Amino acid sequence: MIWLELAIVLLSIFIGARIGGVAIGFAGGIGVLALACLGVQPGHIPWDVILIIMAVISAIAAMQVAGGMDYLVNRAERLLRRHPKHITILAPLVTYFMTLLAGTGHTAFSTLPVIAQVAKEQGVRPSRPLSIAVIASQIAITASPVSAAMVYFSSLLEPKGVDYITLVFICFCSTLTAVFLTSLVTQFLGCELKDDPVYQERLARGEVAQRQQQNAPEQPFALRSLLIFCGAIGLIMFYATALSPVVGLITEPVLSRDHAIIAIMLSAALLITWRCKIDADKISSAATFKSGMCACICVMGVAWLGATFVEANIEHIQSSASLLLNQYPWMLAIALFFAAMLLYSQAATTKALMPAALALGVSPVAAIASFAAVSALFVLPTYPTLLAAVEMDDTGSTRIGKAVFNHPFMIPGLLTTGLAVGFGFILGHLVL
Template identity: 65%
Template structure:
């Protein structure tokens, strides 16, 4: 029956990918229903992960409606325009840091127009900085102290003797350095290609000839009075979350009997941040419901709910079979876990959903905690199929046509930098983990 159940899971995932957007979550729920009809007991619902995502999105959306996102994008634009020659390096730095701070890769949407315009103005194909920036925004999820994927993974690692701080100590440098190495490789490829400049792109020339490409120039946005205050409130809240998580850590032991667990603390702090921004920055609560980040974040929550629940249901039902088949392989070759996570993430469309579905089983199979931490960045392989929202947004925002999806689907500009970034991050994870753990 395992093959029939696997067929149901894959069928639901492919249906969701075909429909796109929030329908991925709907298809996950359909898959659970079909499995239940076949006699499979549904697994645990990922309500802990969903709760964290929703609370973080509320804080981000409140900051956006207060003008905080406009303020951050304005800073990013100034940095990029002052250093256009280093755009391929600076673009992923900015998207990485915004995701690291916010715990969601959807913040990349706001920086894509800036990256595109600076590239056009300097005869750089926007596809290069955009592709690396999108990959950086995805992989940074595995290093963000408030992302649902990191918080969940930390909770399953702690019984294995690896704490929240140790996870971050490995994940942050390994993923950031991986993004920079990827940017360096992509720049080297461009320099070896005499026709890499934007002016040599035939699609761009065709669009330019018919007036479909425009330069908007540097934008001056009138900031709301509470824009800077909202960013400050969010940063203070982020530091509070990290400080509390540090204080209650078994490794530090400042608070031996905490009133709140880490998950509860993150949810409480994020909702408090949203409340503080609403009060101090005079944001109307109803406006938050219409914020772009709120809509995309809630859509992501439904996707995680359906897909992670489907994955957990299948894995739980066939745990013994999976252990017998994969246990020995993963123990002897722990790097194979990164390969498994890579392909699972390409189908599950969520770092949190992939971690929730597979990481506990991997540890039960005997994968060493250090190897699991090193493989963790592979849950960010959301770029394989060119249907993820940030990837599609990059394609749509590049009016030069250089960021395009080929007729063979997989020949798109995000695949190579994505594979490189995850490969570098996993290798660095093993190296840094050997020192930290």
């Protein structure tokens, strides 16, 4: 029966992935219905993850309406244009830190056009900075102090003696180092732009546009909105540290960490709306708000489906996998990698597999090191930021091959993930 149930889960995810977008979440619902027809009790819906995403996205959307996101993008563009020859190294650092700050990889949408244009102006193959920039925006989720995946994962590790700040520190150092080293390698991937026959054909047909730098005027309270949002992140990190048993500043909290994140982010959204004098009705129309709500649907459907399958078969999974994972802890990274490839969400993958892995006796070090593997959203070339990078590169260098998997994001993605996991094991053993 377990194989039939697994087949239903995989088929549902495959159908959702084929349709694309928010349909991956819809597919989770039909998968749960199919399992229920077999007598499987529905699992728990990850409301904690969903509510955190909603609260954080609300604050980000308010900041975007106030001009805070444009302020960040303008500063990023100035940095890239000041050092254009190093764009393959600087671009991923820009998208990494923007995701680290916001807790969502969708912030990369605003910088991808700049990256593509600056690379093209310098004769740099755009697929190089674009590919590693997209990968950096995905893996930074596993280091962001406000991402739903990080917050949930830290709640699993605290009972095992790993505090929030230590977890963020290990993930930040391992993923950032991996991104930087991969960017050095990415500079040599693919032929030079001038030697690319696809680019030459498009250039001859007049399909390669040359856009001049455009500086849109900043809104009057753009910086204020960004400072409010950053202040909210700082407050969350302080509160989470104070709750840690190691620090012990707050021993009997009125608010749990999850509740504190939700309350602080909603308060930040209100403060931005009030102090930056924006129209509250425009917040729900912001691009980040729409993409964030789509992410909530995806997490709800897919994580619910995964939880339904895992909870129904937890004893069988434990007996089959415990010995293997105890002998080869790095196998957890491979399991998370393939799960994320299908679930299309770092938070959903963490929610679906990490509790079971820790229940099987996987050490905290192995779990932390493997955490970066939940960012394997690049394998199937259908993720929104990946597709956006392809569309924004009119030189044709960032193209998806006929074999589907032979796209420019594969090597940077595999290398970044592998390095992050390796550094995670090293740092984990040194710190814990």
